[in-house]
Amino acid sequence: MYVRHLSLVDFRSWSTVEWPLDPGVNVLIGRNGAGKTNLVEALGYLATLSSHRVASDAPLIRRGAERAIIRAAVVSDGRELLLEAEITAGKANRARINRAPVTRARDILGVLRTVLFAPEDLALVRGDPSERRRFLDEVLIMRTPRLAGVRSDYDRVLKQRSALLKSAGRGRGGADLSTLDVWDEHLAASGAALLLARMELVLEITPHVVAAYSDLAPSSEAIDLLYRSSLGEAMPGPTPTEAELAAALLAEMGRLRQQEMDRGVCLVGPHRDDLELRLGEGPAKGYASHGESWSFALALKLGGFSLLRSDGVDPVLVLDDVFAELDTSRRGRLTHLVADADQVLVTAAVPGDVPSTLAGIHHLVAEGKLEMVT
Known part of the structure; x- marks a missing residue:
């Protein structure tokens, strides 16, 4: 399983962003507060309908906006599905699969599986x-x-x-x-x-x-x-x-x-x-x-x-600012354990925090923009 593309509208700090992803390792580099964790948080929300950072949905909506939208193209067993969650303050959230509304938002659970590790x-x-x-x-x-x-x-x-x-x-x-x-x-x-x-x-x-x-x-x-x-x-x-x-x-x-x-x-x-x-x-x-x-x-x-x-089915593995907290030995062991996952998303403040053995696509998050750097 892997995510091929992520789109956000008015989610957290992002007014809009498009993130193309590849199977294997995808690395987000950006200073603290740049918005890289917001990107992986959005994927986690599609998988669990909850955030690993806050207990309620209200903080997920960008300040001044009425709603936030998360869309992700998920590929599993050669089949691609488009998942969408619409988060509205004070109202029931809505969800779609391949643009068709589902009866309850929780009906999208199980389509995307993620395992996220964060500080x-x-x-x-x-x-x-x-x-x-x-x-x-x-x-x-x-x-x-x-x-x-x-x-x-x-x-x-x-x-x-x-x-x-x-x-x-x-x-x-x-x-x-x-x-x-x-x-x-x-x-x-x-x-x-x-x-x-x-x-x-x-x-x-x-x-x-x-x-x-x-x-x-x-x-x-x-x-x-x-x-x-x-x-x-x-x-x-x-x-x-x-x-x-x-x-x-x-x-x-x-x-x-x-x-x-x-x-x-x-x-x-x-x-x-x-x-x-x-x-x-x-x-x-x-x-x-x-x-x-x-x-x-x-x-x-x-x-x-x-x-x-x-x-x-391999879940998408997300390592959010994890390597900065680990010593060299544990970094090496963790890298060995995750190397063969279908997709690994890594966030880090500086490139040096990411082990060189985790080769993959690198993106830079800065000044409200997302750019591919390698």
């Missing part, structure tokens, strides 16, 4: 559980796009149930409690589907991540991944079914009902889970060195890349 990804190791949950869900949805609907349903029910808990906890009548029972069932159903998918993903991705980390940091301690569910000891066995998980979630919600009402929050469900990263005999968070943390974060992304590749 912000250090938060996968050092940040909150939400960072690791997001990582898992992005890989899940790229592999199985229908899970975007499951996660959307879960988020919607979670929001409604949380509002009811706050209302019931403030003593606003018994109607909230009777309604809450219904939302408990909905949350358990969608939560079980998401939980099972995440647990199965962790089992599949772990050997890929372990292998990538071993390549990047061969002298480091061994690593492991463990999925920590809010069910805790209430987890129904090591290999539960979706029905068993739904029943367990429902039972826990009943057991914790008073605590949830007192605090006005949902205390059980996939939104409370974490992916525990282990280094040696203990957690990586708080104990891994700076180099180990970088290697672990990069291994997670490379593990995702390897798993997606095992499905039969």
